Structure formats: C-alpha cells, structure tokens
Amino acid sequence: MISVLVPFLNEERHIAAAVAAMRAQTYDGGVEFLLIDGGSTDGTRALLDALVAGDERFRVIELPGTTVPARLNLGLREARGELIARMDAHALFPPRYLELGARRLAGGDVASVSGPQIAVGDGPWSRRVALALRSRLGRGEVEFRHLSAHEVEVDSGYCGMWRRELLESHGGWNELASSGEDTELAARVRRGGGRIVCVPEMAATYLPRESLRGLALQYGRYAHRRAWIARRHPEVLRPSHALPPAIVLAIALSVLGRPTVARGARRVLALYLAGLALESARVGRDAPLADALALPAVYATMHVSWGAGFLVGWVESLSDPGRPELP
DSSP states (O other): OEEEEEEESSOTTTHHHHHHHHHTOOOOSOEEEEEEESOOOSSHHHHHHHHHTTOTTEEEEEOTTOOHHHHHHHHHHHOOOSEEEEOOTTEEOOTTHHHHHHHHHHTSSOSEEEEOEEEOOSSHHHHHHHHHTTSHHHHTTOGGGSOOSSOEEOSSOEEEEEEHHHHHHTTSSOTTOTTSHHHHHHHHHHHTTOOEEEOGGGOEEEOOOSSHHHHHHHHHHHHHHHHHHHHHOGGGOOGGGGHHHHHHHHHHHHHHSOHHHHHHHHHHHHHHHHHHHHHHHHHTTTSOHHHHHHHHHHHHHHHHHHHHHHHHHHHHHHTOTTOOOOO
C-alpha cells in the first residue's frame, strides 16, 4: 500500500487539477491520500471537501499554523502504507507516478525515487521564470530541474517516494529545516549510504511564482534554510551556490567599499550584467519579445534574493550552534 502525503496551504487555484491528477494514478495496489491543511484561509477547504466527498481514498487532516515538515511528519504517523510518497498541491504528477516509483523501489538498490520538476508557466511572470529555468544560470547544477533522457542519481529530488521503514529510521523530516526539509532529509539518507534517483518518466509539472516579489521571497527563504543545513551537511553546497552571494557582496562593495575596491566591484557587476544579457538573448530567442526582455530581471531576482538569504542564514547559523539535528 502507498500512503501519499500532500501538505497544502491556500491552494484554491490549483487543488482541483491536483486532485484530478491524484485520482488518475494507475497503481493497482492500495492507495490513500492524506491531504494536510496548514490552516488555509481561502476557499481551498470548501472546494477540497466537495471534490473528495465519498472517495474513501482521501483523508483531509487539519494542522493549522504549522510548517510543511511538521505536516509531513503528522502524515507519516497517520499513514497506513508500507511505501510513502509526497505530492504537492500545486503540481501535476503523471498517471504512472506511483506505479513507476513503487516498481523502482522494489529493485532494492535505491532509497528514494522521484521525477524531474518541470516548470510550466501560465501567466506572464510564471512563464518567464519557467523560461529562465531552462538555463543553468537559472537552475544551477540541480539535475532534477530538467528532463534527462535516462535515470540519473541526484543529491536530492522533488517530492518522491520512500519505504516507510527508511523514513522512520531517520526520524522523518527535520522540522527545523522548513523550506529545506527535502534537501536535509536527502543529506541524511545519502550519509547513511542510500542512493537517490530521478526517473524521467515520473516528471511532474508545477507553476512558478507569478511575480518577482513572490520569486524573491521564495528564493530568499530557500537559501536562508540552505545555509543552516550546510552548517550540518556541507555536502549540500555546490560550486554554483557561490555565485549569488558573490553578486550580493559585489553590490555592497560597489556602494560601500573604498574607491579602488568599489571600482573593482563595479567591473565585476558589469561583467555579470553582460552575462545576463547574453544568456537571456540565447534562452529567449524563440520566446515572445516581452518575455526575453524580462529575463535579466528574473535572473537577477533569483541571484540577489538567494545570495542575500544565504548570507543572512549563514551568519545566523554561526550564532545559533545549539539547534539540534535529527539522528
């Protein structure tokens, strides 16, 4: 049996399509969907209750005012399945997602399996973010952010599936790692010798943020928690993670540094902006002109917010060494 954990909060816009994709799963074993509400204040609950009424596979659980990892841990405690899957309420998973994941786990050589996370925009800014993520300048070295021709081993994955016993042996999700709980769990799984793979046929689509402000808040939050996780698991850092903090430091030095330092920082920023323009022209050559012209702003928002969030998180982690790490 597979228990699918779906933490959600204010997903009125996406919940109907997400539930329809869950119902379309082809897995012929037992399945239960545990949808855990963090305290939605829009119309999500009323819509969801109507959508799942009479379908015994779906259970809606309330845990208001809590983080995503706290809701996942509640779902793990309530789950009845031997296999645990995670799905997001603002993403669409292919019909064979559970079937393929269960089959791959049955091979016995992997600890976690998931599919690529493919951005698909439906509004002006979400479309531009999806376009930016086609480039390594936008997605960095994250292998599960694009579609590969074959299975690849990854450091972490999007949502995914595990054996229940593995999750329980690791104590579930670390509730201090909110906004980075998947990365932190994956680091512990790999440290314990487990392999994590990304299967192209399990690719899920999701909608990126629909504003630069929303994008900045998202990337800043993720980077802040990444810095905290990196103090405990240095292996989660990649070479590409150095670019955003370097850009933020160059911006600060260009304004606050001594004249010679400030001039050097401005040259670095000029090269950076030239790189943004060149990559935006390449990525956006077949896109609408407005989208191509907006790409430098999207890339800069990603980099500056991530860099600032990481630097703040790193400083805070140095002054907060006592935060416990789950075994």
